[in-house]
Amino acid sequence: MENIFDRKGETAWCQGCGNFGIRNIVLKALAELGLKRNEVVYVSGIGQAAKAPQYYDVSYFNGLHGRSLPPAAGIKAANPSLNVIIESGDGDMYGEGGNHFIHAIRRNPNITVIVHNNMVYGLTKGQASPTSRIGFQTPIQINGVSETPINPLALAIALDASFVARGSAGEPEKTKDIIKRAISHKGFALVDVFQACVSFNKINTHKWFKEHTYFLEDSYDYKDKNMAFKRALEEDPMPLGIFYINENKTVFEDNLAAYKGSKEPLYKRNTDMGKLKELLEAKK
Amino acid sequence: MITARRLTSKVSRLVGFITIKSRKVTMGKNIAPKSATKKDSNILSELIIVLAGEAGQGIQSIESILTGVIKNDGFNIFATKEYMSRVRGGVNSTEIRVSSSPVRSHTERIDLLIPLNDDAIPHLKNRISSKTVVIGDNTQVHYDKLVNIPFQRMATELGDAIYSNIIAVGVICGILKVLEEKLYIEIKTKFINKGEEVVAKNIEAAKSGYAIGRELNKNKIVNCVIAKNSSIKDDILINGSEAVALGAIAGGCDSVFAYPMTPGTGVFTALAGYSNKMGLVVEQVEDEIGVMNMALGAWYAGARAIVSTSGGGFALMTEAISLAGAIESPAVVHLAQRPGPATGLPTRTEQGDLNLVLYAGHGFFPRIILSPGDVKEAFFLTQQAFNMADKYQVPVFILTDQYFTDSYYNIQQFKIESLTVEKNIVETNDSYKRYLLTKNGISPRGIPGFGTGTVCVDSDEHTEEGRITEDLDGVRLKMADKRMKKLNLIKKVAMKPVLIGNKKYKTLIISWGSNCNTIIEAMKIINNRDISFLHFPQVYPLPKVTGAYLKKAKKLILIENNQTGQFGDLIQMETGIAITNRVLKYNGMPFSVEELKKVLEK
Numbered sequence: 001m002e003n004i005f006d007r008k009g010e011t012a013w014c015q016g017c018g019n020f021g022i023r024n025i026v027l028k029a030l031a032e033l034g035l036k037r038n039e040v041v042y043v044s045g046i047g048q049a050a051k052a053p054q055y056y057d058v059s060y061f062n063g064l065h066g067r068s069l070p071p072a073a074g075i076k077a078a079n080p081s082l083n084v085i086i087e088s089g090d091g092d093m094y095g096e097g098g099n100h101f102i103h104a105i106r107r108n109p110n111i112t113v114i115v116h117n118n119m120v121y122g123l124t125k126g127q128a129s130p131t132s133r134i135g136f137q138t139p140i141q142i143n144g145v146s147e148t149p150i151n152p153l154a155l156a157i158a159l160d161a162s163f164v165a166r167g168s169a170g171e172p173e174k175t176k177d178i179i180k181r182a183i184s185h186k187g188f189a190l191v192d193v194f195q196a197c198v199s200f201n202k203i204n205t206h207k208w209f210k211e212h213t214y215f216l217e218d219s220y221d222y223k224d225k226n227m228a229f230k231r232a233l234e235e236d237p238m239p240l241g242i243f244y245i246n247e248n249k250t251v252f253e254d255n256l257a258a259y260k261g262s263k264e265p266l267y268k269r270n271t272d273m274g275k276l277k278e279l280l281e282a283k284k
Numbered sequence: 285m286i287t288a289r290r291l292t293s294k295v296s297r298l299v300g301f302i303t304i305k306s307r308k309v310t311m312g313k314n315i316a317p318k319s320a321t322k323k324d325s326n327i328l329s330e331l332i333i334v335l336a337g338e339a340g341q342g343i344q345s346i347e348s349i350l351t352g353v354i355k356n357d358g359f360n361i362f363a364t365k366e367y368m369s370r371v372r373g374g375v376n377s378t379e380i381r382v383s384s385s386p387v388r389s390h391t392e393r394i395d396l397l398i399p400l401n402d403d404a405i406p407h408l409k410n411r412i413s414s415k416t417v418v419i420g421d422n423t424q425v426h427y428d429k430l431v432n433i434p435f436q437r438m439a440t441e442l443g444d445a446i447y448s449n450i451i452a453v454g455v456i457c458g459i460l461k462v463l464e465e466k467l468y469i470e471i472k473t474k475f476i477n478k479g480e481e482v483v484a485k486n487i488e489a490a491k492s493g494y495a496i497g498r499e500l501n502k503n504k505i506v507n508c509v510i511a512k513n514s515s516i517k518d519d520i521l522i523n524g525s526e527a528v529a530l531g532a533i534a535g536g537c538d539s540v541f542a543y544p545m546t547p548g549t550g551v552f553t554a555l556a557g558y559s560n561k562m563g564l565v566v567e568q569v570e571d572e573i574g575v576m577n578m579a580l581g582a583w584y585a586g587a588r589a590i591v592s593t594s595g596g597g598f599a600l601m602t603e604a605i606s607l608a609g610a611i612e613s614p615a616v617v618h619l620a621q622r623p624g625p626a627t628g629l630p631t632r633t634e635q636g637d638l639n640l641v642l643y644a645g646h647g648f649f650p651r652i653i654l655s656p657g658d659v660k661e662a663f664f665l666t667q668q669a670f671n672m673a674d675k676y677q678v679p680v681f682i683l684t685d686q687y688f689t690d691s692y693y694n695i696q697q698f699k700i701e702s703l704t705v706e707k708n709i710v711e712t713n714d715s716y717k718r719y720l721l722t723k724n725g726i727s728p729r730g731i732p733g734f735g736t737g738t739v740c741v742d743s744d745e746h747t748e749e750g751r752i753t754e755d756l757d758g759v760r761l762k763m764a765d766k767r768m769k770k771l772n773l774i775k776k777v778a779m780k781p782v783l784i785g786n787k788k789y790k791t792l793i794i795s796w797g798s799n800c801n802t803i804i805e806a807m808k809i810i811n812n813r814d815i816s817f818l819h820f821p822q823v824y825p826l827p828k829v830t831g832a833y834l835k836k837a838k839k840l841i842l843i844e845n846n847q848t849g850q851f852g853d854l855i856q857m858e859t860g861i862a863i864t865n866r867v868l869k870y871n872g873m874p875f876s877v878e879e880l881k882k883v884l885e886k
Contacts, residue, residue, distance in 0.1 A: 037738070038732070038733060038735070038736055038737070039733060041585070041732045041733075046743070051752070053740075054742075057738065058738055059732035059739040060738075060741070060742075061580075061581060061584050061611075062744065062752075063580070063581075063607055063743055064577065064604065064607050064743055067573065067577040067603075067604070070569065070573075070574040070577035071584065072581060073578055073581065074541070074578035074579060074580065074582035074587070074589070075581045075582065075585040075732075077539060077567065077585075077587065078539070078565075078581070078582040078584075078585035078586050079731075079732070079733055081733065082585060082732055099570055099571060100570065100573075100574055102570070103569070103570035103574070252567075256565045256567075257559040257563055257564055257565070257566060258538065258559075258563045258565045259563075262563065265585070265586060265733065266565070266582075266585075266586055266587045266588070267585075267586025267731055267734060269538065269563075270705070271533065271534070271538075271705050272562065273534075273700060275561055275562060276562075276700060277700060278561075279533070280520060280530060280697060280698060280700070281697075283520035283521055284517070284518065284520055284521070
């Protein structure tokens, strides 16, 4: 069956790039969830992964490097009924966008954040990313990376994120299920997805990810924050799966004064000039 | 002439009058400045009051009760403040002009100074003249010509030192001969939540102050008779921040994103205050980068958002201003200026960010810059800013400054009946193209979720569909030209400058923004029909007529509250006319009427 979100055509990705794998996973997830095309909005920053929205048949806001999260929250504020999905890379999300990442978790808009994590900068040709591992050599970090990599899952759990998970481009079925859960989840849902960069990361390859990851056991309880944090800190092998869900958080857009009385998106509303008159009268 | 001896007898009369619990209230030795000894031809029809003291001493609480009561009793009023960037200590002052005719600008002159501490006197030394009456408590303020009113002791006798501020309110109301009932009603409204006893005590405090004030006035120590006009009570009392905030709502603004930064915070605070009533989106974002990007996301999905900031915060927004240019997003930015560079003088005023706003963002794209001259213009310009942003799909800036946002005065109620919120949003279909090439450069703006089409916006150079392109000689040129077409369109409809004064002028003053009222007041005093003033509510792009106005004048005077004359440079760039006669002020304070009077007398 034809996928309504599939936009055929050339991409700017290298042959064998993990981005293709993630794209296929996402396309299946969207179709299986039965989402309508005009209720989905994609948001991305800049980078090879951030080009992903170009290759779907959806509305998108392809903004600035590191700035996918603020417009995504803005979109939810304007129209909470839109299904907002971010796809961006590790540099965009955890580096340039690091501050927004922290505060978007606190803000907790109902969005899904899929981060392509290949531990390297692709578009700028091979520099270290915030998730590059210690010792990783690049044309800039010629003696190897010395800075501690970000652990996005541990960070998100520490901030009491609403939904925290990790998938892998090499594990399409289970990652698809995680992404479906993330999209269905009400609140900020992070899915960090491992992928290989075939051009600039010769260490963390498809094979390497296969060998250094495993799925959390079926009996794992994702409601246990302490356990989630502990498992997120495991370094080798690294677990995949849903680490943490907190369903007790309130959602950003629900808390806005704009939606206390009405659920209508802002574009459908008219300014109440009578109430404005009252505000002006109160200045007497 | 009232002799010193007669003055002394007046003091004793006062002493006789003011007693609390049979204890005499003594007045200072040198009770009155010389002005009080002059004839009644020196009766002031306007009283300029300055309250000064530490942050946290209660200047604001005095001011807030006082200005409301005075205005509602039929006096014209203007208030502005200058303050230090600290929460406690230092010296801050609030200037309150009370007049029988409308007053809307800052003056150096002080008729009545109420210092709340010793530092206030040296802080204001350049503004204290021989005619300035200084009243205060000699246990707190040491000044040889102090008119002593033992605020502290009177308050303590009422039960708490806190009442001293209300006593001061009473004194001023007594001097002005405010209808006592109105004062007590205001106090009751203000303190009713704190219980009957608090209300009663405050009214008692105000009464004792009022009696002193009446004596000071009757005995011409503060010699003023200010006519009241009952229609003033129907005026509104509104500051620059509130005018921008309410104007935004009138323009259909439904959301505000900001990060607190003085003096831009006022608009944010005002809108937050209205949010429950109006159903607004209000979000304090983690930084100004996030603010502007979030606002663009909101516009993209159909909101009409405003952001409010100051220069330093705006510096962080510039990348997203460029994004607005690229994705052709509407945006409304309120920037309240303060002196830079960097943190500069956080609570002071300047008009130093015109160039910042004019050139903010990499690459070329059109924009509109507005700058209101008074609160009414602020309300209506901000209202229009939303329609302009939406129509031309460009960022629109409203440039104000600390002096403008913090100053307020009474003005006739704004008429909103004819205002319209013009939403330029189209329902999309399957063949919708966000950047459809059109004759005038404006593409119909769809939003996601309204219609069947997809709405794709991209910070990369893009095709009509909003997808990345590197078709340099084809699409890139077309898109760049499309954006330029919008600028040409905006230029054609640019708001005309406002000529104040005679149409046949020899000298033309050129200025913008918050200098407007001060220039007008100085012109009234000078009363020279050869001098007119051209005020620019829209500072960019400039309307074509600008050059014609300038060429008519024999002499041009540029007045700007910045170091170099940024607007003068812009005028030269746009019209080729250089204005060399530049009156510039950049010490962090606004122009005063007296300063500009001197300029115009030359």
